[in-house]
Amino acid sequence: MHDTALPPESRIGRVALRVGDLDRVAAFYESVVGLDRLDATDERATLGVEETPLLELHAHEGLPERTPAETGLFHTAFLFPDRAALGDALARVDDAWRLTGASDHRVSEALYLRDPEGNGVELYRDRPREEWPVADGRVQMDTLPLDLDALREDAAGDSTAGAPAETTVGHVHLEVSSTPDSRSFYVDGLGMALRQDWSGAAFVAAGDYHHHVGLNTWNGRTTPGTGLGLDWFEVLVPDEAALEGVAERLVDRDVAVEWTDDGVTFADPDGIALRVRVE
Template sequence: MTTPDSLPAATRVGRVALRVNDLGRLVEFYRDAVGLAVLDRDEGRATLGAGGTGLLELLADPDAPPRGPDETGLFHTAFLVPSRAALGDALARVRERWRLDGASDHRVSEALYLSDPEGNGIEIYRDRPRDEWPTKGGRVEMDTLPLDIDALEDQRRGEAGVPDETTVGHVHLEVSSLARARGFYVEGLGLGVRQEWSDAALFLAAGDYHHHVGLNTWNGRTAPANGRGLDWFELLVPERALPPLRERLAKEGIEGEDDGQRVVLSDPDGIELRLRADAGSRR
């Protein structure tokens, strides 16, 4: 359900940034196994993406310790491809160059799951047409069902990389408290609740998308992240929505750094969120 001060439906996920030990290895992995293009690279960082748009920032930090088992942070970065054929190509790349952790039919989407060489979770998925999404009471009804991956790979076209239309469809986070995270992302930012799974997961979105941000407490993590892994992620907000969003954040007592075009916040677990004006969207 949207309200006048909800985030506009045109809000979307921008870039995701990871702190990594071995920049060269991670660049090769995301290029060859995931299929992203290397857009820019120097000794300390690399930008990968699709169609000339950056989707993933890799930040070299050779001394960062592995993420601890109690640390909150990234569950997975979810790359959205535009077709079932593109998902079949992704499956073929992963099978050839890496290993698949799982595959699911979520009723709203079909998804592949894997982890990069430093343990960062990845989802590659395609959305089903919206008129096929099951809904009830204004919310989506996602599920986790088996996916026939052999039939999916039969749809592949043999493309070496992801299509230009590929985006980061959503970011899924591991948090210490759903109540506190809900206070920040729903009451604070204005994302809407699209589905709740018992008392352990929330799926949030701007507008009627199935989710832009996932939150879960499945692994009982309680400490802020100090090791490698998620450094920050972006939500791109239409320019006209930033002034009322600033007012909302101030009203909710959420403080951040604001340079006029970007607001940098920390959620209750210290996860950095960057709200950036999206000049390409005025809805």
């Protein structure tokens, strides 16, 4: 019998998006987010930091835009290693793009924007874990104003260098049709822990991170996504035992699991594709 929880070292790996204009979207993630283009063909581009892939863009010319009813991506959240690097990211946004929001979440500081095809993007940095407010085992996140002028002053001043090598995809936030159903899947099936649950949203994570996956029903999405937008995302686990544990829990819940050379693939209750592999 395998452990019922993901090991705390587990984390988000790559995120893949279906896009209509590959070159335009890739250029955004290079110039604004600061990722490097690691490889590219006419059909696909892989972006990341140094040799680590974080984002795959898959060209689907002619695929319709995601409709207001479709579930899928709320945002991909790129985690920067410190406040200075986040300040440099803000400088790139100031130079080449525009913010849709900025928040102090008590556990983190975050900038929000949308890519050229409307996919949500978060750029953030974590506060030290000892500063995170926790009560009854739940992290106490909030949405407070972020002082952008102070963040600009704390920038390292090297925005043209791009995202630092330590940058990762810190979390993925999804728009789902039912918060209770999705929460049950990601907690009881995938093995994450519930970290906060409020106002039509749930935040789940491996270990005691504030969240690796966000789930919300704020926009009333009801049908699986088939248009442009999120294709799949990846969870990395530390060893084969953890991977087998995920597969076993999902099979016990009658979830269709496919083993591949890289790990396992399956879909959540809204048809959102996930991949789990050993890091």
